[in-house]
Amino acid sequence: NAGVTQTPKFQVLKTGQSMTLQCAQDMNHNSMYWYRQDPGMGLRLIYYSASEGTTDKGEVPNGYNVSRLNKREFSLRLESAAPSQTSVYFCASSEAGPGQPQHFGDGTRLSIL
Amino acid sequence: GENVEQHPSTLSVQEGDSAVIKCTYSDSASNYFPWYKQELGKGPQLIIDIRSNVGEKKDQRIAVTLNKTAKHFSLHITETQPEDSAVYFCAAPAYSGAGSYQLTFGKGTKLSVIP
Numbered sequence: 001n002a003g004v005t006q007t008p009k010f011q012v013l014k015t016g017q018s019m020t021l022q023c024a025q026d027m028n029h030n031s032m033y034w035y036r037q038d039p040g041m042g043l044r045l046i047y048y049s050a051s052e053g054t055t056d057k058g059e060v061p062n063g064y065n066v067s068r069l070n071k072r073e074f075s076l077r078l079e080s081a082a083p084s085q086t087s088v089y090f091c092a093s094s095e096a097g098p099g100q101p102q103h104f105g106d107g108t109r110l111s112i113l
Numbered sequence: 114g115e116n117v118e119q120h121p122s123t124l125s126v127q128e129g130d131s132a133v134i135k136c137t138y139s140d141s142a143s144n145y146f147p148w149y150k151q152e153l154g155k156g157p158q159l160i161i162d163i164r165s166n167v168g169e170k171k172d173q174r175i176a177v178t179l180n181k182t183a184k185h186f187s188l189h190i191t192e193t194q195p196e197d198s199a200v201y202f203c204a205a206p207a208y209s210g211a212g213s214y215q216l217t218f219g220k221g222t223k224l225s226v227i228p
Contacts, residue, residue, distance in 0.1 A: 004156070031213075033215070040122075040220060042119075042202065042219060042220035042221050043157070043202065043218040044218075045215055048213070048215060056209065058215065090156050090157070096214075098144065098145060098206055098208070099144065101147055101159045102147075102159075103159070104156035104157045105156050106154070106155050
């Protein structure tokens with residue numbers, strides 16, 4: 001049982017390049033999330049998808065887009081990467097509704113030069 | 114929205130001692146409080162959670178307490194071991210409308226257990 005799988009694990013981009021981060025979960029969860037983690041800032045929500053077919057902005061959505069491809073997959077796209085987007089990106093999933101624990105992948109470490 | 118404050122940001126303890134991490138939250142309607150442990154190079158992993166109908170929950174050396182009146186909750190680790198060294202995050206739910214819920218995370222506590 002893989003849980004939440006993120007690809008790639010590491011990536012280096014040049015400013016202005018585009019990239020899609022992939023996330024897939026095998027727990028049949030309805031809700032999925034994308035976070036970024038920066039030193040001293042904790043986990044900040046970029047976008048989330050409460051259920052298949054819906055997506056909503058989180059705390060820091062600027063510069064990103066998402067696609068909920070199906071119930072299993074939720075991708076994050078950087079259209080024109082900027083150095084400020086250098087971060088570790090985590091995908092998570094959970095059952096829908098309140099009081100549901102989120103399960104995280106091991107992250108994508110992204111550096112933008 | 115929900116605001117979660119976590120203290121301390123770093124904590125060093127001797128092996129065998131106890132560690133306590135505290136969080137406060139702002140939304141009195143919040144009713145679910147998870148704690149996550151993040152080891153180096155890994156994603157956060159849920160270690161314990163508590164719901165507002167109980168004041169304390171234990172799981173071996175880990176316990177969480179909740180004070181709804183004061184709007185704070187704490188993680189207690191007893192008999193600390195080197196493998197407890199990690200970053201710990203607290204979180205509280207935030208309702209974002211149309212039946213959608215998110216988690217708002219504290220900024221984390223880096224725990225170092227000194228052998």
